Amino acid sequence: MRRDPSDVIRVGDLDYVWYSKGKVAHGYDATIWFATSNDGHQWIEQGEALKRGPKGSWDEQSVFTPNILIAEGKYWLFYTAVPKPFSNEGDNITKTAIGIAVSSSPDGPWEKLENNPILSPSEDPKEFDSLRVDDASLIVREGEIWLYYKGRQWNNTPAHTKMGLAIAKTPEGPYQKYHGNPVIQGGHEVLVWPSDGGVVAMITHVGPEGIRDTLQYAEDGIHFQKMDDLTGRVPKGPGIFRSDSFVETNDAFEPQWGIHIWRKDGFL
Numbered sequence: 001m002r003r004d005p006s007d008v009i010r011v012g013d014l015d016y017v018w019y020s021k022g023k024v025a026h027g028y029d030a031t032i033w034f035a036t037s038n039d040g041h042q043w044i045e046q047g048e049a050l051k052r053g054p055k056g057s058w059d060e061q062s063v064f065t066p067n068i069l070i071a072e073g074k075y076w077l078f079y080t081a082v083p084k085p086f087s088n089e090g091d092n093i094t095k096t097a098i099g100i101a102v103s104s105s106p107d108g109p110w111e112k113l114e115n116n117p118i119l120s121p122s123e124d125p126k127e128f129d130s131l132r133v134d135d136a137s138l139i140v141r142e143g144e145i146w147l148y149y150k151g152r153q154w155n156n157t158p159a160h161t162k163m164g165l166a167i168a169k170t171p172e173g174p175y176q177k178y179h180g181n182p183v184i185q186g187g188h189e190v191l192v193w194p195s196d197g198g199v200v201a202m203i204t205h206v207g208p209e210g211i212r213d214t215l216q217y218a219e220d221g222i223h224f225q226k227m228d229d230l231t232g233r234v235p236k237g238p239g240i241f242r243s244d245s246f247v248e249t250n251d252a253f254e255p256q257w258g259i260h261i262w263r264k265d266g267f268l
Contacts (some may be wrong), residue, residue, distance in 0.1 A: 001025055002033070004065045005239040005259040007137075008040070009106065015040055017239065017259055018049055018077065020064035028088060030064040032079055034106075040241070040257060048263045050079060050101055058097060058117055061086040067239070068173060069138040070246045071145065076171045077101045078108055078136040078147070081117070082133050094136050095121045096150065100172065114207045118173045119147065119166055125154040128162045128182045137190040139199065140248045141221055144169055148192045148201070151182060154162075161206055165222065184224050186211040189237045194244070194253055200227065204234050235260035 022030030059081030097117035162182035175232025186207015
């Protein structure tokens with residue numbers, strides 16, 4: 001099983017992508033692997049990038065749903081994780097959290113931050129992200145790191161995930177959740193990019209009418225409104241080629257290509 005591709009970055013003549021790899025479709029037994037390509041079509045799997053944590057750690061059971069950020073001359077690998085004992089059903093369902101590993105090279109080795117997890121579920125069960133904090137998507141805005149993520153409320157189903165925002169002054173944090181979360185009332189996978197001074201979000205598969213399967217735009221990166229409908233074959237779990245390399249400029253950035261899950265659930 002290979003799923004949950006990150007955004008794609010280019011370093012030298014190679015494109016890089018990271019993804020979850022495990023034995024079951026839901027990804028809760030995964031580690032993070034990476035592949036490279038010189039044309040964006042044919043990919044060569046390079047090996048495991050990030051292992052599970054040691055016994056008793058917050059990421060002992062699974063590390064999955066990676067994404068990448070280039071900042072401060074380093075590579076920052078964001079990932080979701082769950083501890084042991086693990087359950088995905090009933091009253092003992094295991095909460096997820098987001099952590100970071102850093103490297104001076106996209107090939108690794110990766111060092112997990114000591115302050116992991118950098119983003120955890122809200123303690124109040126009434127909050128939209130009291131069960132799931134997952135699927136980081138990053139931009140650099142106003143000199144800060146804006147981390148958009150998927151949240152899910154305790155005792156709610158995957159059909160009710162929404163999108164939140166947390167902001168930090170540096171890649172390692174601390175990350176402060178936006179007080180008005182959620183910023184979008186839908187979305188199962190999180191994909192954002194800077195555009196025309198604002199932020200575009202691709203919302204797929206989950207959400208009310210007018211939000212589900214749309215592009216949403218927010219000039220301030222917070223108050224999103226529908227920009228356009230997604231038609232045809234809507235990407236599933238997509239990551240885009242970040243030709244901007246996360247450098248904040250006034251130049252327009254529009255995605256040209258990317259990678260998403262295809263064939264059948266759980267596989268690239």
